[in-house]
Amino acid sequence: MYSKQTDFEQKLIDFGTKVEYIVAAEMAGKKNANDAYKEIKSLFEEIKKFRKQEKKQDNPLDYDNIPTRY
16 A cells, blocks of 8 residues: 655654554553653654754655655
8 A cells, every 4th residue: 555655654654553552552541641642742743853854855755756665
């Protein structure tokens, strides 16, 4: 399904998966709501830093030049 994706897209997919697990743990009562919020906020900050770093490197998301490893 996700055969061709940029590094940023892969980070977003990983972010979504981690958020799903955190929310499921919170709903199951295994995690405090405040702790879950802090974890998700931390993960989101990582995504923002990665995106900002990509912009600084002047590396626009170019779908025509996707690395061969994908």
